[in-house]
Amino acid sequence: ATMAMDALFDSAKQFAELLKQSRLPAVQDWKEEDLMRAFRWVDYFGKVHNQLSQKKKAIQQLNVKFREIGHSLGSMFGGEELSYDFIPHSSEYLIKVLLENPSFSEHLRELIVKQGRVDPLFVQNVAFPQSVRTKFISLFSV
Numbered sequence: 001a002t003m004a005m006d007a008l009f010d011s012a013k014q015f016a017e018l019l020k021q022s023r024l025p026a027v028q029d030w031k032e033e034d035l036m037r038a039f040r041w042v043d044y045f046g047k048v049h050n051q052l053s054q055k056k057k058a059i060q061q062l063n064v065k066f067r068e069i070g071h072s073l074g075s076m077f078g079g080e081e082l083s084y085d086f087i088p089h090s091s092e093y094l095i096k097v098l099l100e101n102p103s104f105s106e107h108l109r110e111l112i113v114k115q116g117r118v119d120p121l122f123v124q125n126v127a128f129p130q131s132v133r134t135k136f137i138s139l140f141s142v
Contacts, residue, residue: 005058008048009065015041015090016069016082022094028103035098035108039117042091049087059084091117 018041021027052058066082086093095118098104112118 005061008062011041011044011048012062012065012082013069015045016066016073019082019090019094019097020073022097023101025101025103027098027101028105030105030108032108032111035111038094039091042094045087045090049084052084 018038022038052062063083066084066086070082095112098112099109099118
């Protein structure tokens with residue numbers, strides 16, 4: 001792999017760890033800058049996704065790396081594999097797991113809405129996971 005791909009693989013590991021963290025009670029310690037960093041990762045991988053769109057070999061390499069990372073981190077996506085195709089959905093995924101995480105602070109929930117990253121109705125209903133699942137057509141099993 002080239003140096004650029006190595007850097008991308010390192011980023012992929014940090015991104016995966018972030019997505020795993022977002023499901024854990026530790027998010028209660030998150031500050032605004034942690035949330036902003038999380039969304040910067042999502043935006044960064046959105047750019048990566050676009051840049052690689054025509055590069056089949058690079059996509060294959062990235063998918064192999066994501067699989068390795070997935071195995072080392074354990075199942076964090078409730079059956080959803082982290083992959084090149086997953087990247088465009090990672091923002092929805094991140095928002096969903098954070099809002100469903102009871103440890104995630106009220107202040108940061110409001111911040112997500114203020115930034116226009118999610119429908120306020122979705123947030124109001126987040127206290128009722130069943131209704132969230134029915135209202136927010138989820139791509140991911142919980």
